[in-house]
Amino acid sequence: MNFNRTLSVAALALIVAAGTANAQVKKRAPQPSPKNKPASAKSQLVADAALPVDKNVLIGKLPNGLTYYIRHNEQPQNRADLYLVNKAGSILEDDNQQGLAHFTEHMAFNGTRDFPKNALVNYLQKSGVKFGADLNAYTSFDETVYQLPLPTDSVSVFENGFKILANWAGYVTFDPAEIDKELGVVLEEQRLRGKNAQERLSQQTLPALLNNSRYANRIPIGKEDVLKSFTAETIKSFYHDWYRPDLQAVIAVGDFDVKRVEALIKANFSALQNPAGEKTRTAYSVPPVPGTVVKIATDKEFPYTLAQIVMKHPQAVTKTEAGLLQGMRVNLFNYMLGQRLGELQQRPDPPFLFARASYGSLIGKMDAFSAVVIAKPDAFETSVKALMAEVERARKFGFTLTEFERARQAALVGMQNAFYERDKTNSTNYVREYQQHFLKGEAIPGIEFEYNYYISNINKITLEQMNAMAGKYISDQNRTVIVEGPEKDKDKLPDEKTILNWIGTAGNGIAAYVDNVTSKPLMEKAPEQGKIIAEMQDSTMGTTTLTFANGVKVIMKPTDFKNDQILLNGFAPGGTSLASDADYTAASLSASIIGSSGISEFNQGQLDKMLADKNVSITPYVSEITQGIRGAFSPRDLETAMQLVNLYITQPRKDQDIWQGNINQTKALLANRNLDPGSVYQDTLSSVISGKNFRGMPSTIERLNAATLDKAYSFYKDRFADAGNFTFVLVGSFNSDLIRPMLAAYLGSLPSTNKKETFKNLKMYPLPGAYTKTVNKGIDDKANVQLIFSGSYVYNDMNNIQMDALEEVLNIKLTERLREQESGSYAPGVKATYAKNPEGRYSITVAFTCASANVDKLIAATLDEISKIKQTGAQQADIDKFKAEEARSTQVQLKQNVAWLGLLASSAQNNENPDRILTHVKNLDGVTVQSTKESAVKYLNTANLARVILLPEKK
Template sequence: MNFKQTAFLGASALLLTTSSVIAQVKKKTTTPANKATNTARSSVKPGNPEVLPVDPNVLTGKLPNGLTYYIKPNNQPKGRAQLMLVTKAGSVLETDAQRGMAMLVQHMAFEGTRDFSKQDLTGFLRKTGDRFGADTSAFTSYDETTYQLSVPTDTAKTFADGFNILANWAARITFDPTALAAQKNLLAAQAAEGGKNPQSKLQQAALPLLLNNSRYGARSPIGTEATLKNIDLAAIKGFYNDWYRPDMQAVVAVGDFDPKKVLEMIKFSFASLRNPVPEKPLPQYASPATAGTSVKFVTEKGFPYTFVQIVSKHPSLIVKTPGDMLQNMRISLFNQLLNNRITDLTKIPSPPIRYGQSGYAEFIGKQDAFSTLALAKSAADLETGFKAVAAELERAKKFGFTITEVERAKQNVLQQVSASYSAKDNSPSASYASEYEHAFIVKQGIPGIDYEYDYYVNNIGKVSVADLNALAGKLISSQNRVILVEADDSDKDKLPNEQTLLKWEADAGNSLTAYVDDSAIPFMATLPTPGKVNDIKVDSTLSVINLKLSNGARVILKPTTFEPNQVLISAYALGGTSLAPDADFTSANIAAQIIGSSGVATFNQTQVNKMIGDKGFSLTPYISDISQGVTGFAQADNFGPAMQLLYLYFTNPRKDPAVWQNYIEQAKAALTRNANTPGVVYQDTVQAVLGGYNPRVMPATTEKLNAASLDKAFDFYKARFADASNFTFTITGDFTVKDIIPFVATYIASLPSGNTHETFKNLGIHPPAGQITKTVTKGVSDKSTVQLVFDGAYDYNDANNLTMDGLEETLNMRLVDSLKDGNGIYSPSVRASYVKIPEGRYKVTIAFLADAGNTDKAIAYTLGEINKLKQSGPTAKETQVFVEREARNLQAQYKQNAFWQAALTSAAQNQEDPDKLLSRMQGLEKIDAAALKDAANKYLGNNLIKLILLPEKK
């Protein structure tokens, strides 16, 4: 199981500059199953005990021209396959004059090839279910460019065309000059935009130092505006011919197929490809180590945070042998242990930092990195936050870890690898394909989950506390280290100099004591007296069991075999913040967040986290505008402790003044920090306008926060969860009804009830009618942000809902074509939503970026496309694409716990017949172009709100 992944450092997403660095390395998502199957990967000779075996379920090898292939049969989803073309040609191969070339080639692949025109490619992607093109069906990083397709396998020609398209991308891109000029301008604009926001400017300043001034530090995949504009046809063809060649490429195919037949298809499509003569030698670049610690302070106007990052770089661990796997296991345990300690700093009274994260992961330039990130409360509080984090690192290095910490981490790791092993037959093809793509690039082993599971079970006991203490001493290093501080320009005078910062670190190590691990005890020493199940009704159509309990609560049970050991849990009752007086709204609105961060009974949140950390479950209370409840998941073998926590959230929530104070302080700091942040100001305006300027939708203010109180929040929370008779519980997953009913009786039927029949109040908060334009002028970006919002009253029913979904899909297809056609519209998206309660309403939001000087033109073009749809309706092909795609999605959703959990809960909340969930496929047969045209005229009408963010005038 590989927890040492590139994705780890990117988890802080919008907060931290380095996250965007990491995002350029891998623009994809690692699924939970892939966490276990990503462990060890290498093409090795079978039978050699010194190296890991190759998964026997994977057919791998090379064609005579050097092209590598990975083929694995997998029927999730059934009737489909995930295909990839992986090329070891990324931005690090570019010369100074070629910066941005690798990504430009990627974009040109979707503009046409020898055998497939742009229209052919667009049509294929639509037909197979891919929404977009170059930005979602491919990615370029420092060391690779990868193309990916999800194709049906039950249609022979379409399946074969998938391989033919990959082969055309591999060697037959045509590089139409007109298309090249358009794509150069598009990417140049994106590169220019990327260097204008504060986060990107700070990244550009920090990246060379983080990468030791190596070639990687000067080869951001997006390139530069100047080099992209100057790339000519001969240059891009030269780059393509040099590096897109079989001996540097791999084809990955995972899906519902016969692997031997797929191998023949790969040979048919790729065997004729030839390497250039002579072959250009492939240079090897790395980020060399540097002695000691480098400190850098970078500031930028408008950067809304003060944070510090401590990065110690190490040679990359390539897992090829069982010994490498053992070391990787140690690293996964180390990551859990240290990250838990750092995140605990955010949960103590008067926390020294707002956010913290720590761990060892893949980095860039053939190196790994141990990185600790901390978001300070403010620039003035940097010393306190930095010393707290530095102290925890030194504590781990000096005193090591406790046996109880280590044992919890081991149990957690074993549960995760066991879950992945149990789910191996249900893991999606995309996760396996991602594993083999990465294996080809970094040359790691692919032993498979069977081997990995056995290895972990048989060897995790060999990992000692001493091993992990030694690892802490090695990884928490002051050599080849960078300490990076980033802040707003206005806080520059509050930052220390290098000598002061290093002295802070030295002082933090003084007077340290060993870490004390709170002992974990059961949530409940005495179990509640069980209630009774008064009524059981079986819905044989859906295999759903409906229970009515003695306290009036209702329970919906959906046993499945989709995900072994997974159980999803939710509860809801109507009411929510709509029942709070306006004067108490702020307190009520944050009540669940506060209580959910405060623990339960006598346990604070840190203790709760430790108590559930190795049991594989999570529950979170919530209060929305019209409902309240709990949502989460559990492993089937730890369902009991999960239900105890649920019971305590209802009956014994915890009031923690320190959590309240920390929340209020952070909220006030955010108001100050974001007061002039363009995106925040814009979104606050959007929320206010769409809520009709109702006081409940207006942004928080210092005055509102000062008026809120913990007592009011706590009392409101208790009142919302006081009467179980108002609640409906939905439980979906791997269980039998016989086994789960005792838990239901003990922990749900025993909840107090009062038969209050409480429900929500309709406060009438929705967008105002008519034509409205609201423009916010903020920032210096040369792009404008636009949202066009249509809304109105809505008759909520299955037919209308399906038609609305079709309208959303059609508009998405139309606007994506606009992006490809160079109409000054960037990143378009369409989202349609509809609700039945508190009243029937719909909303269609069309969002995009545009060149600031052409905003009106872009809006006019978009409205023109809408008018075309209203006048002529969608084409038969557009309608067919929606129907086929929706049918495929439904087939997949019917085999997912998450779908049933949400759908059954929604049906109960909206008082609908749940059996209708199976009739949506029949409803698709009634969708035609005329129905979508009518929907466009009905829903894209007179109620239009234009919300625009423009840069300030210079």
């Protein structure tokens, strides 16, 4: 569901949990925002000008009313994103249709005029389109959207894509037999997404949040009694009334000829007709209510105490320059308030587990200022007041000039990055914008206009304007206050009068915010450059490997995939495997603590402020067998990134406040962990996967009490002391020759001890044998099943390909069997993992959710499908689907920096030749019916099968 990108976490969780299919949230700048009157009559004339339409998109309308958007875009190459957008969602359902908007979406994949039954999915899989990952759809309150990414280098597949969209738009057949089969799937989706504490709480709180509007009782997943009793004519009636050209748009963005695509749209969609006597598409909204509505809700399985304060306002859609300017103000406001709340999290005893406050759009033609806080146990009043005190501080005193300047710098950095990548922007980003233009009328002026407008106008925004915003948004009218908590703590929760008193008095006695900033540079001067003692070129891969005198290796691969991106991964063997059992907890926390403590003499708050005008992120990490540093940054911020890498290794900061705050937060999270069935189940899974090793289990209060900052800091220092064991991989937009001096200064100068340590093999993997672990937890009829096959593994490219093939053919067969044939599970999944280090091991996990009564039946069905592959091998048609999907995805990945970073890093860690990627697609020919049979016999050995099952509590 594509609600606003700044919607509060809790509000989003409430509505998503209430029943949307395939929730989607996107991020871009600037955000849509409310309108605000300009300061003068002169500025009124300029600011109220309508925003232009991006000249790079062709927008048209067929005589039947269907709208289309077409844009040529070469990212990714030889690919196109085709979308069908319908202004038809659950809000349009009659009482006897609740859930049928979503059911209609399902039926579009189960038979149309030109693609009967499962022919559509089967055809696309053979063409390299993966069901679920690529081919997908979602239903929301106000719209239903179908997505179809296709290759454009296959003319027939690409052109058939428009036939498929047209079939969805007007030719779904609704075969009664297919409806009966799909009913079980839809009910299982309802079980998967719901049947939990969040759904039950949503049912209590949504009427209050949505002012008892139609939105409150038209949750997309629908009502179970309606789903079990509707007739084929009822769902056909919904489709007939609302799937019609004047409420539909086709969006096509990709590497194609625009005029050819326009002709394809006209050829495929012109025959669609609007129904005679068509119904009026009512524009529903959430009406305002005077004063404040308070709703207090509890649930047995909810592990947190939460408060959400939502102040609702009429929705404003960005259509004019005034709206765009106000959107810039909203971004700045949200950024500054978010920074202040973030600082509270850095205290030794943070007043809450989580807090956020921001202004953005909700649903039902509403915008809202939403503040949400998750409280520490037995500190609800403190948490609520801390959040609202910060909100009141902003309202009462406004922001400081230094805060304001940093916010403007951060906004410009984000806009610059989008502008620099304007010719490397993924097609999906454009699709999302055109969706909002069609659904809401949101302007699409294009990045060039937005960038120039930002540069020209951001300095016209004044601090006085910013300081007036909190007073405008924060109100006690049309306000909803929601309190949620565990049922066991019901008596501890405040009543309506008390919670309103907390909110109303939170700002008593507060002082103005003091901005703690520094003008010092990260480093006074660059270190003396280290000497390059070896250099190796790989012309096939386009890489250069430098070895410095201190032992540091740097693998560089310049690319043109992005204009404004460099990715980095530096690593060395060791990790927490080298920590003693007694020191493990401290060691496991070391990187996150150091990474949150600032650097050198600067605390984290100061560091964040110093980097506000930079597009750079550098983070240390420690895993089981490695330690290292990851990063992403713009080429213009290369030196800053290198300084951060150097300082995280040579001058990590020790911050007792951060340590204590992290320990306190973790303890608080553990307090009610046992209330949540999913967490209890996950603990059992962790025990199985790690072979009952305590390192694979969540922390306990006792282990946290035994850990100290000194232990964590000492472990971190020791792990990063020998830079001579490090390899750094850089991929992105740079010139290998020009960046050498920077690498020599900040990496070639790192200290080296020549320890040449490596990791230890702690044998953290499932115990051998066949066994079952059952967890009885939860009040709903919802079972989770994981079947885990595991064993020793010879890691090489051909074995890896065979394992990937086995994973995909199993995914195909279990989707067909458990979902389509048995109608017993919505999304069964198979995941194969394999590794060379610390020893060659594999695991294949089959996971699904179902009704508790169906557990044994679906396990038996799973093992039956596995047995078939072991006896006769996979079907050739399924192997062909795997090969097509793998070939297509490989082509895309070879044009991505992140894929190359992963390939080069894993090759270095596993001592492999990265050139193998160039023959990967050819090697897919090694997957045959016989090879899948052999792989299934070897890897799906029921003698080493762990069954981990979550069942509801016994009554």
